Amino acid sequence: MTAPLDVLIVGAGPTGLALATQLRAYGTGFRIVDRSLDRARESRAPAIQPRTLEMLAGPGVTADLVDRGSTAVRLQLHLRGRLLRVPVFDVGCDDSPYPFLLFLPQSETEAVLTERLAEGDVRVERGTELLSAEPRDALVTCRLRHGDGGEESVRARYVVGCDGAHSTVRAQAGIGFQGYSYPQTFLLADLEVDGLEPGAAHTFMTADGLLFFFPLGTPATWRMIAMHPPGAPAEKVTLTLFQRLADNWTTDGLTLRDPVWMTSFRLHNRGATHYRKGPFFLAGDAAHIHSPAGGQGMNTGIQDALNLGWKLAHVCRGAAPEELLETYEAERAPVGHGVRRLTDRAFTVGTNNHPALRLARNHLAPRFAPLLLRAPGLRARLFRTVSELGIHYRRSPASRTGPHRPAAGPRAGDRLPDQPAGLQRRTSAPGYHLLLTGPAHHWTRAPLTHGLVSVHHLGADSPWPGTAHALVRPDGYVGYAARGTDLTGLWAYLDRWLPGR
Ligand SMILES: Cc1cc2nc3c(=O)[nH]c(=O)nc-3n(C[C@H](O)[C@H](O)[C@H](O)COP(=O)(O)OP(=O)(O)OC[C@H]3O[C@@H](n4cnc5c(N)ncnc54)[C@H](O)[C@@H]3O)c2cc1C
Structure with missing residues (x-):
C-alpha cells in the first residue's frame, strides 16, 4: 500500500485549486482530484473582489488575473428611465492595492490557477471521483474511481471537500446542509449587446425585478442575468426570450446577438452545519451556497481555502498544534453565515413580489437612491462589505x-x-x-x-x-x-x- 497523503483535495473548482496553490507553496504532500474530465468552460462567477486579489497576490496569481481581466470602475443604475452613474469601490477600498472589481470569467480564473499549479509540477487528476471516505486508525481511507473504471484506495490524514453544492465529502462526513430554495427561476446569457455603454456594469431596476449586464470580456462581451417574469409560463431558453426581456425591461433599444452560453437556474440558500468534522473539512460551495447578488460565492470559497491551507500545512509539518485547525470553522463559518444573510437581503429587495417592495423599486428607488448613493460614508460601508476587505477574525481564539x-x-x-x-x-x-x-x-x-x-x-x-x-x-x-x-x-x-x- 502507498504511503498516506497529508491532504486529499476533492474538487478542482476555484476553491480546490486555490487550496492546492497554497499547499504547494508550503511543500505539503497532497493530491487534488476532480470527477469531471475537463475544467468548466462556462463563465459562471464573472467577478473577483479586491480581498481575493490581495490574498492571491502572495502565491503570485493576481498579476495574471489582472492581465487577463477587465476592471469595472462604475455601475450604471437605470431607474425607470433615469440614469445614475455610481463609481465602484472609489471609497472604502483606498487601503487596498486593488480598489476595483475585476471582471474575469470563472473559467479563466480556474485556468490561471491550474497553470500556476502546473508550473509547480502539480497535476490536477481529472476524471477521478471520490466514491467513499472512511476514517480508520487516524487516517481516512478514500475510494477513488478513475476514468477507465479502475478503483484505487488512498489513505489521507485530512480530506477537504471542495466538491461543490452536492458534496460527497459532506455526505461521507455526515455533515448537514440546511437552508431553503428560492421559488424564482433565473436566466443567464453570455452574449453581444448593441446599444449598451461599455466599461460599466448595468443594472435595470423595474417593478418586476432586476436585469443585469456585466462586462465579461471573454468568451462574450456581456453577461446578462434576469429573473424569469413572475407568473409567466416556463419557456425554452432562447435568444428571442432574452431579447423580449431586454425590450420589456429597458428603454434603450438594445439588440442582443451571438450568445455563447444561455441557461436557466434556480437559487438556494444553504449552509453546512459544520465546516470541520474530525479529519474532514468543507470549503466553498460545499459549505455555503447562496444567490450571486454581490458576486460573493466564488470569492468566499477561495478565501475559505486560503484560510485553511496554511493551517493544514503548518499542522502537517508539525509546526503547529491540531488545535489550529479548530480555528478554521470558528473563523470561516461566521463569514459564510454573513454572506448568506447579506445576499438573501439583497436578493429579496431586488426580486420579491410583495406590493411594498414593488412600490420601493418602482417609485422610491428612483427618488432616493441618488441621495443615498451620494453619501460617501454609506457607500464606503457598502463597498467595504462587498469587496470583502471588511472581513475580520477579532473573535477567533487565534487573535x-x-x-x-x-x-x-x-x-x-x-x-x-x-x-x-x-x-x-x-x-x-x-x-x-x-x-x-x-x-x-x-x-x-x-x-x-x-x-x-x-x-x-x-x-x-x-x-x-x-x-x-x-x-x-x-x-x-x-x-x-x-x-x-x-x-x-x-x-x-x-x-x-x-x-x-
Ligand atoms: C449559473 C451560475 C452562475 C453563477 N454566478 C455567480 C456569480 O455571479 N458570482 C459568484 O461569486 N458566484 C457565482 N456562481 C457560483 C460560483 O460558480 C461558485 O460559488 C463556485 O464555482 C464555487 O466553487 P467551488 O470550487 O467551491 O465549487 P465548484 O465550482 O462547484 O467545483 C466543485 C468541483 O468538485 C467536483 N466534484 C464534485 N463531486 C466530486 C467527487 N465526488 N469526486 C471528485 N470531484 C467531485 C466537480 O466536478 C467540480 O469541478 C454561479 C454559479 C452558477 C451555476
Whole structure:
C-alpha cells in the first residue's frame, strides 16, 4: 500500500485549486482530484473582489488575473428611465492595492490557477471521483474511481471537500446542509449587446425585478442575468426570450446577438452545519451556497481555502498544534453565515413580489437612491462589505491583543492593510511576519528572522502609531498586536500557535 497523503483535495473548482496553490507553496504532500474530465468552460462567477486579489497576490496569481481581466470602475443604475452613474469601490477600498472589481470569467480564473499549479509540477487528476471516505486508525481511507473504471484506495490524514453544492465529502462526513430554495427561476446569457455603454456594469431596476449586464470580456462581451417574469409560463431558453426581456425591461433599444452560453437556474440558500468534522473539512460551495447578488460565492470559497491551507500545512509539518485547525470553522463559518444573510437581503429587495417592495423599486428607488448613493460614508460601508476587505477574525481564539493595545491601527484579527503602499507585498512570502514599528534604537535586541517567522522593521511608516509590534499570519490577518517592546505576550502566542517554529 502507498504511503498516506497529508491532504486529499476533492474538487478542482476555484476553491480546490486555490487550496492546492497554497499547499504547494508550503511543500505539503497532497493530491487534488476532480470527477469531471475537463475544467468548466462556462463563465459562471464573472467577478473577483479586491480581498481575493490581495490574498492571491502572495502565491503570485493576481498579476495574471489582472492581465487577463477587465476592471469595472462604475455601475450604471437605470431607474425607470433615469440614469445614475455610481463609481465602484472609489471609497472604502483606498487601503487596498486593488480598489476595483475585476471582471474575469470563472473559467479563466480556474485556468490561471491550474497553470500556476502546473508550473509547480502539480497535476490536477481529472476524471477521478471520490466514491467513499472512511476514517480508520487516524487516517481516512478514500475510494477513488478513475476514468477507465479502475478503483484505487488512498489513505489521507485530512480530506477537504471542495466538491461543490452536492458534496460527497459532506455526505461521507455526515455533515448537514440546511437552508431553503428560492421559488424564482433565473436566466443567464453570455452574449453581444448593441446599444449598451461599455466599461460599466448595468443594472435595470423595474417593478418586476432586476436585469443585469456585466462586462465579461471573454468568451462574450456581456453577461446578462434576469429573473424569469413572475407568473409567466416556463419557456425554452432562447435568444428571442432574452431579447423580449431586454425590450420589456429597458428603454434603450438594445439588440442582443451571438450568445455563447444561455441557461436557466434556480437559487438556494444553504449552509453546512459544520465546516470541520474530525479529519474532514468543507470549503466553498460545499459549505455555503447562496444567490450571486454581490458576486460573493466564488470569492468566499477561495478565501475559505486560503484560510485553511496554511493551517493544514503548518499542522502537517508539525509546526503547529491540531488545535489550529479548530480555528478554521470558528473563523470561516461566521463569514459564510454573513454572506448568506447579506445576499438573501439583497436578493429579496431586488426580486420579491410583495406590493411594498414593488412600490420601493418602482417609485422610491428612483427618488432616493441618488441621495443615498451620494453619501460617501454609506457607500464606503457598502463597498467595504462587498469587496470583502471588511472581513475580520477579532473573535477567533487565534487573535490576541498584548497587555497594552496599540493606540490605533489594525487590531488582532483584522486584515493587514496596504498602508504604507507595498506593505502587503513585503509580507506576502509564506509564513508569519513580525512587524516592529517605531524608532530603530527601540529594537536593538529585536528577534532574528528564523524558520516560519520573518521580521520586518517598519519604522514610523506603519499602520500602528509609536512603538508597537504585530504578528501577521500567513493569510494576511493580524494574529497578535501590542504596544511597546515587551515581547513576552508575543512569545506566549507563538508558543501556543507555532511551537514547532
Ligand atoms: C449559473 C451560475 C452562475 C453563477 N454566478 C455567480 C456569480 O455571479 N458570482 C459568484 O461569486 N458566484 C457565482 N456562481 C457560483 C460560483 O460558480 C461558485 O460559488 C463556485 O464555482 C464555487 O466553487 P467551488 O470550487 O467551491 O465549487 P465548484 O465550482 O462547484 O467545483 C466543485 C468541483 O468538485 C467536483 N466534484 C464534485 N463531486 C466530486 C467527487 N465526488 N469526486 C471528485 N470531484 C467531485 C466537480 O466536478 C467540480 O469541478 C454561479 C454559479 C452558477 C451555476
